[in-house]
Amino acid sequence: xxxxxxxxxxxxxLSSSTLAQTAPAIAPAVQPAKGGLYVAMGDSITFGYGxxxxxxxxxxxxxxxxxxxxxxxLGIPGADVRDALAFESARVPHDxxxxxxxxxxxxxxxxxxxxxxxxxxxxxxxxxIAEAHEAAPSARIYILTPMTAFAARYGVKTFVRSLAxxxxxxxxxxxxxxxHLPASFQPDFxxxxxAGQERIAADVLAGLGRLGPTAARAARPGEx
Numbered sequence: 001x002x003x004x005x006x007x008x009x010x011x012x013x014l015s016s017s018t019l020a021q022t023a024p025a026i027a028p029a030v031q032p033a034k035g036g037l038y039v040a041m042g043d044s045i046t047f048g049y050g051x052x053x054x055x056x057x058x059x060x061x062x063x064x065x066x067x068x069x070x071x072x073x074l075g076i077p078g079a080d081v082r083d084a085l086a087f088e089s090a091r092v093p094h095d096x097x098x099x100x101x102x103x104x105x106x107x108x109x110x111x112x113x114x115x116x117x118x119x120x121x122x123x124x125x126x127x128x129i130a131e132a133h134e135a136a137p138s139a140r141i142y143i144l145t146p147m148t149a150f151a152a153r154y155g156v157k158t159f160v161r162s163l164a165x166x167x168x169x170x171x172x173x174x175x176x177x178x179x180h181l182p183a184s185f186q187p188d189f190x191x192x193x194x195a196g197q198e199r200i201a202a203d204v205l206a207g208l209g210r211l212g213p214t215a216a217r218a219a220r221p222g223e224x
Contacts, residue, residue, distance in 0.1 A: 036069045036097035039139070041088045041132065045200075046075030046102050050191045057194050060100070062201035067208075072096070080107040080116065081124040089131035096136035100171070100204060101128065104146035104156040105190070111154045122159055129168055141167065142207055144200075145174040148190065171207035173200060 040046050040060035048054025048061075055061060055073075064071035074088040081103050092099065103125070110116035132141055143160055151157045157174055164170035173179055176199065182189065184196030192200060 036067070037072065037093060037095055038064050038067065038069055038098045038100075039072045039092050039096040039136070040075060040100050040102070041084055041092070041128075042075040042100070042102035042144075043079040043084075043106055044075065044077035045105065045191060046073060046100075047077050048073075048075070048197065049077050050186045050188075051194065051197070057197055059192075059197045059200040059204060062198060063204050063208075066201070066205055067098075069097075075102075078106060079103065080110060081121060081128055082116075085124055085128045085131060089128060089135060092132055092135035092139075094136055096139045098142070098208065099132050099136060099139045100142045100144060101132065102144040102146075102173075103128075104151050104160055105148055108146065108148060108150035108154045108156040111156070112150055118155055118159075121156065125159070125163070129163065133167070140169065140208075142169045142171050142204070144171045144204070147174050147179055169207065171204055173203055176203055179203075 038060065040063075044050075046058065046060060048058025051057045058073060058075070060071050060073045060075075072091070072093065074084075074091055076083060076087060079087070084101070084103055104121075107116060107121045111118050111121060129141060129143070132139070143163055145151075145157050145160050151174075161170060161172065178184055178199050179192075179196065184192055184199055186193050
C-alpha cells in the first residue's frame with residue numbers, strides 16, 4: 001500500500017465524520033440573475049476543502065466568474081450520493097440553468113469498506129440526477145468523473161461515464177492528465193489546491209461549451 005493510499009484512506013474517513021456537522025451549514029440561497037444560475041452539487045472538492053478562500057478559489061466560483069453568473073455551491077465535505085440526495089437536491093432552485101454533479105470519491109471508499117454497495121451507489125446516483133432534473137427542468141446537467149484510484153478500482157468512474165446522454169452530459173475530469181499530477185493537489189493528494197481547482201474549472205468551462213477545448217487546454221493557473 002502506497003503512502004498516498006494510506007493518506008487518502010485517512011482523509012476520506014475524517015471527512016465523512018464531519019458530515020453531520022457540515023450539513024446544516026449548506027450554502028444560502030442565491031437569487032438567480034437574468035443570465036442564469038450555476039448550481040454545483042458535490043463533496044469536499046466542490047466545497048473547496050483546504051483552501052484559504054473556498055468561496056473564491058473553489059472551481060464553481062471560478063466558473064461562475066468566467067460565465068458572469070451567480071453560483072450556488074452545495075458541496076458538503078464527506079458527502080456521498082446518499083448525502084447529496086438527502087441534503088443537496090432539495091436546495092436546487094427551480095431557476096437553475098446549469099448543474100454540475102461531482103461525486104464518487106467518498107462513495108468508492110465506502111464501497112471498498114463495505115458500508116455502501118455498488119448497486120446502492122448506482123441506484124442513488126440515478127435518483128440524484130432525476131431529482132436535480134425535477135427541481136430545475138430547464139437546467140443543463142453535467143456529471144464529472146472522480147479522479148481517485150479507488151473510483152477506478154470499484155467501478156465508480158465507469159458507471160458515471162455510462163450515464164452520459166443527450167440530457168446528462170459528461171465532463172471526464174479523470175482523462176485530464178494534469179489532474180493526476182501532485183502539483184494539482186494539496187498534501188493529502190485528494191483535495192485540489194488552487195492550481196487544481198483552476199484546472200477543474202477550465203475543464204468544466206470546456207464541457208459547458210463556453211470555451212472550446214483548445215482554449216480550455218490553454219488555461220493556466222492564475223487565469224480567472
